[in-house]
Amino acid sequence: ATCNASKASADVPFLPLFAALASWSFLKIVFEFIVRRVNPAFYEDLKTDIRQKYEVYFGTWLGMVFKTIALTSCTAALFTTPAETDIYRLARPLSTAEQWCWGCRAVIYIQEMPHYAAIPELMIHHLMSVVAVVLLLGFKLPRRQIYLIWAGLHSELINNARRLLKMHQLLTPRIKWWIHLAMGIAILLFRVSGCFLAIIWALQGGLSGLAIVVNGGCLAIYLAYMIKLTLWEFGRTSLFTLDRTSTEGVKLVIADTWKVSLCSIFLGIGLVCLQVATLLIYHAHRGEASSESDLQSIAFAMWLAVVAGLVFPHIYARLLSAVSPLRDSKADCKLSPRPGFFATGVGVLLYSPTLTGTGIHRRSLAMCFLICLPVLEMFRHLGHVVASNA
Structure with a gap:
């Protein structure tokens, strides 16, 4: 005692x-x-x-x-x-x-x-x-x-x-x-x-x-x-001011030189929060700690999934508009990125070589990624609302 x-x-x-x-x-x-x-x-x-x-x-x-x-x-x-x-x-x-x-x-x-x-x-x-x-x-x-x-x-x-x-x-x-x-x-x-x-x-x-x-x-x-x-x-x-005169929406002006769309800023924050939320839910689902190498592999695979999900749908829309010039390319660019991002991101997580030989369960990670996608949608809509009311 x-x-x-x-x-x-x-x-x-x-x-x-x-x-x-x-x-x-x-x-x-x-x-x-x-x-x-x-x-x-x-x-x-x-x-x-x-x-x-x-x-x-x-x-x-x-x-x-x-x-x-x-x-x-x-x-x-x-x-x-x-x-x-x-x-x-x-x-x-x-x-x-x-x-x-x-x-x-x-x-x-x-x-x-x-x-x-x-x-x-x-x-x-x-x-x-x-x-x-x-x-x-x-x-x-x-x-x-x-x-x-x-x-x-x-x-x-x-x-x-x-x-x-x-x-x-x-x-x-x-x-x-x-x-x-x-x-x-x-x-x-x-x-x-x-x-x-x-x-x-x-x-x-x-x-x-x-x-x-x-x-x-x-x-x-x-x-x-x-x-x-x-x-x-x-x-x-x-150092940071808002440019409301742009036809492409409200932009953040940095040091009167660089201009960044408010929607892009909120999209970037949403992408980071998407990855963090996926990691949290995956670890809560597994119920065990991951090694440092596994965390690095997951982080690298998540960045690959996000980059591929952002780039591939736009390339696909551009190719589609080039093959069929009669179609409305702007409409394709607006409609195709969302499902394309989902499909491409999940595909990278399921088949990324960076997860080979690790103790990471690919399907569980992909499902956690899909579960957390509303976080990205929330930030995307929030960016549009802030940009329209700024």
């Missing part, structure tokens, strides 16, 4: 948690003393609005300190956690870096809420983060994926710096533009790409059944929110 109690206590980051809680209160007193002595007029202005100025200001400073510690400890936890032991339902003690990572993030989520009560978006973000962490612990999901996401929160430090500059009235238009650009790049590089990598790691961790649905749902919501933030930050830089 003593051994079990000591082993259970090693899984709870008591020391980092209590140290961070005590340090939070102590550092708030220190920061308040410094601001009151260095800039009394600014401190009195903060006291005029406790909820929207005073709490937000000191919460931002405290967040800068603890998020820096959390970034360092979570990065160390990410690189020191072996993939061989990060398996679904495998209980193992937390290392020192993991304890500090969990302790700091827990204190940040709990202690920042009173400070940011006047900012509903941050409150919702913190509550959803707490729910995701509880689900991860409750289902004993692999931990490396959450360490990857926490280690990529560099944009939080940039956002805190922007808030402090704004409250000190030092946020010039030029600095604001560069911060928006840095925020968009940081979110895209670390958080959006990290989300896709977290999905792959979760599949390698042997998820199955309800756990894979919960894990995939949390990552999907997080990914959608990060894409929204990325577009918003880049939109504030005016």
